[in-house]
Amino acid sequence: MTGRTIQVDQLARVEGEGSLYIKMAGDRVADVKLKIYEPPRFFEAFLRGRHYSEVPDLTARICGICPIAYQMSAVHALERGMNVHPEPAIRQLRRLFYCGEWIESHTLHIYMLHAPDFVECADVIALARDHRDLVERALHLKKIGNHIVTVLGGREIHPISAAVGGFYKIPTKAQLSELVPDLEWALQASLETLHWTRTLEFPNFEQDYEFVALRHPEEYPLNEGRLISNRGLDIDAAEYEDHFTELHVKHSNALHSVVRGRGSYLVGPLARFNLNFDRLPAIAQDAALAVHLKPPVRNPFRSIGVRAVELVFACNEALRIIREYEPPAVPKCEVSSRAGVGHAITEAPRGILYHRYAFSEQGLILTAKIVPPTSQNLKRMEDDLREYAAQLVAWPQEEATWKCEQAVRNYDPCISCATHFLTLHIERAFE
Amino acid sequence: MSSEAKSKSGSKPRIAVFKFASCDGCQLSLLDAEDELLSVAEQVEIAYFPEASRTMLKGPYDIGFVEGSITTHSDAQRIQEVRRQCKTLITLGACATAGGIQALRNWKDVDEFIRVVYATPQFITTLKLSTPIAEHVPVDFELRGCPINKLQLVELIAATLAGRKPNIPAHSVCIECKRKGNICIAVTRDTPCMGPVTQAGCGALCPSYDRGCYGCFGPMETANPSSLANHFRYIGQPSAQAVRAFRGFNAWAWQFRQASEECERQ
Numbered sequence: 001m002t003g004r005t006i007q008v009d010q011l012a013r014v015e016g017e018g019s020l021y022i023k024m025a026g027d028r029v030a031d032v033k034l035k036i037y038e039p040p041r042f043f044e045a046f047l048r049g050r051h052y053s054e055v056p057d058l059t060a061r062i063c064g065i066c067p068i069a070y071q072m073s074a075v076h077a078l079e080r081g082m083n084v085h086p087e088p089a090i091r092q093l094r095r096l097f098y099c100g101e102w103i104e105s106h107t108l109h110i111y112m113l114h115a116p117d118f119v120e121c122a123d124v125i126a127l128a129r130d131h132r133d134l135v136e137r138a139l140h141l142k143k144i145g146n147h148i149v150t151v152l153g154g155r156e157i158h159p160i161s162a163a164v165g166g167f168y169k170i171p172t173k174a175q176l177s178e179l180v181p182d183l184e185w186a187l188q189a190s191l192e193t194l195h196w197t198r199t200l201e202f203p204n205f206e207q208d209y210e211f212v213a214l215r216h217p218e219e220y221p222l223n224e225g226r227l228i229s230n231r232g233l234d235i236d237a238a239e240y241e242d243h244f245t246e247l248h249v250k251h252s253n254a255l256h257s258v259v260r261g262r263g264s265y266l267v268g269p270l271a272r273f274n275l276n277f278d279r280l281p282a283i284a285q286d287a288a289l290a291v292h293l294k295p296p297v298r299n300p301f302r303s304i305g306v307r308a309v310e311l312v313f314a315c316n317e318a319l320r321i322i323r324e325y326e327p328p329a330v331p332k333c334e335v336s337s338r339a340g341v342g343h344a345i346t347e348a349p350r351g352i353l354y355h356r357y358a359f360s361e362q363g364l365i366l367t368a369k370i371v372p373p374t375s376q377n378l379k380r381m382e383d384d385l386r387e388y389a390a391q392l393v394a395w396p397q398e399e400a401t402w403k404c405e406q407a408v409r410n411y412d413p414c415i416s417c418a419t420h421f422l423t424l425h426i427e428r429a430f431e
Numbered sequence: 432m433s434s435e436a437k438s439k440s441g442s443k444p445r446i447a448v449f450k451f452a453s454c455d456g457c458q459l460s461l462l463d464a465e466d467e468l469l470s471v472a473e474q475v476e477i478a479y480f481p482e483a484s485r486t487m488l489k490g491p492y493d494i495g496f497v498e499g500s501i502t503t504h505s506d507a508q509r510i511q512e513v514r515r516q517c518k519t520l521i522t523l524g525a526c527a528t529a530g531g532i533q534a535l536r537n538w539k540d541v542d543e544f545i546r547v548v549y550a551t552p553q554f555i556t557t558l559k560l561s562t563p564i565a566e567h568v569p570v571d572f573e574l575r576g577c578p579i580n581k582l583q584l585v586e587l588i589a590a591t592l593a594g595r596k597p598n599i600p601a602h603s604v605c606i607e608c609k610r611k612g613n614i615c616i617a618v619t620r621d622t623p624c625m626g627p628v629t630q631a632g633c634g635a636l637c638p639s640y641d642r643g644c645y646g647c648f649g650p651m652e653t654a655n656p657s658s659l660a661n662h663f664r665y666i667g668q669p670s671a672q673a674v675r676a677f678r679g680f681n682a683w684a685w686q687f688r689q690a691s692e693e694c695e696r697q
Binding site: 038 | 450451452453454455456457458459460462463465466468469472477480481482483484485486487502503506531532533535536539557577578633636637639640641642645647672675680
């Protein structure tokens with residue numbers, strides 16, 4: 001029986017450093033390894049001994065693509081641990097802040113990282129040669145997402161305004177109102193983006209996933225909600241570690257997360273969409289149904305369309321928040337330091353991001369644990385590849401390789417995020 | 432700039448972007464330059480930029496941009512090869528220029544750390560120190576910031592393509608802050624602020640948002656951090672807090688390193 005190997009030494013158009021190795025024996029997939037060689041950066045270790053007020057700035061540096069996700073999980077975890085309850089207007093501003101990051105990050109992935117696969121281009125620059133209007137739309141959309149972040153946080157990457165208790169400074173009504181015309185355009189552009197995804201071809205590939213996402217009583221989830229799945233999970237953030245565990249595999253500098261007793265699971269746009277379709281605004285629901293996206297979507301290649309649905313949601317939600325905005329009485333509520341433990345889960349663009357901090361009476365961090373979305377999806381990505389590669393046995397090597405890369409990019413993996421997570425071991429030794 | 436970037440053959444200059452230990456934010460700044468991206472792309476050949484493209488062409492390259500710090504044996508070797516392949520080598524951001532936030536390990540015994548801590552330490556390879564690129568190879572220009580300022584990046588690319596010196600100021604955040612017309616929060620409110628010792632480039636963001644500068648652009652050329660440490664003491668900051676102020680995203684830059692160690696001894 002002949003064997004063949006699909007190998008990509010450096011995965012392109014993902015955030016961070018990883019490689020792909022698939023070994024076939026005849027028409028059977030013998031081995032799949034998504035190797036993560038991005039070096040560890042030891043965040044959980046050096047967070048210990050830092051003051052709680054520094055945590056949002058420090059954890060932002062785990063990821064330049066989704067710093068707000070880290071800031072939001074950090075402030076919510078610390079506030080829960082310190083029994084701090086910012087006023088509703090702060091809550092709305094944080095949702096707006098997150099919408100900015102979703103718009104920026106989803107646009108980046110849809111057009112610059114994922115779309116080139118569907119039209120067989122190497123990159124967005126090549127895409128711009130044949131589809132200049134498409135790329136110009138993408139850049140403009142991305143800029144609007146970045147602009148929301150900049151107005152609230154000073155700059156698009158590692159913004160500086162998020163704080164435990166609120167923001168260092170809050171925008172005026174007039175500053176936010178200036179964003180409205182751009183966002184009205186962005187909402188239309190998002191709808192066009194979703195419509196355009198209908199023209200793409202998707203491989204026939206469906207899997208029986210366990211989808212895991214937040215669920216809020218009224219809203220499409222960003223910062224709050226219980227953690228649920230389509231297999232009966234329904235827990236508070238504080239119970240996360242009772243239900244999920246991590247495996248240390250030799251080939252990866254990032255741990256593989258599994259649901260205890262079940263195995264791999266999927267977080268991110270597909271999971272949120274499938275579990276929270278009824279929480280999307282009518283405009284996003286209608287647009288999704290119009291392109292035949294109806295839960296449950298089980299084909300990971302169609303995540304590009306689901307990201308576009310979430311773009312529609314994020315633009316619409318940003319407009320709603322701005323139109324209803326009344327500035328809070330104070331930017332940041334009083335925080336009195338006390339010893340404790342706090343947990344939070346928020347919805348990063350790539351899926352749930354778990355933070356837990358224990359801190360002393362002086363407000364110094366004792367232990368930290370962070371589980372980013374990509375390390376939660378890693379095992380699922382390998383499982384997908386195992387199934388999908390088997391369909392590609394008859395394909396020529398180059399095409400099969402490209403398709404497998406695309407199967408990885410379905411998840412928009414952020415390897416920089418996933419890798420720092422290794423330090424979990426450090427923390428256990430001290431517990 | 433050590434050399435004019437344009438290729439002798441008259442073809443477009445070949446650009447490469449390399450990543451070491453980092454968050455990806457600085458190379459993302461290139462994609463975040465939404466207004467300039469397509470016109471920059473027309474003037475150069477993007478030969479190697481894995482985060483953005485599946486095409487990965489072999490060197491040599493005219494301009495190499497390096498993001499991230501050196502934290503593993505293999506990366507220490509890889510940077511030597513990167514230097515050999517690039518006519519002009521430019522580092523982007525605090526990791527590449529000062530070792531980044533991951534340089535906080537440099538005050539710990541990492542060997543013991545790993546031995547005590549990891550169930551399977553043989554899976555992990557890491558160096559004791561996180562170090563900037565310039566500790567390993569000569570660097571032609573260092574662009575500061577955590578993250579870099581994308582407008583400074585565009586200016587740096589334009590200057591390099593034209594073979595001129597980039598217009599990147601080396602003065603302190605204080606100058607930017609004064610120009611913005613901000614009321615000094617360090618003087619009027621006794622807020623601990625790193626502005627006096629930090630290089631400009633961010634647009635004095637933090638003071639403009641009612642908080643002290645946290646030094647993400649690293650030490651300015653002629654910084655006097657000991658004097659700032661004295662000021663921190665004068666306004667009643669505990670020395671542990673001063674240590675943390677200097678041990679941020681540019682902790683391993685020698686001026687901040689010395690200052691944090693001085694504060695620690697007190």
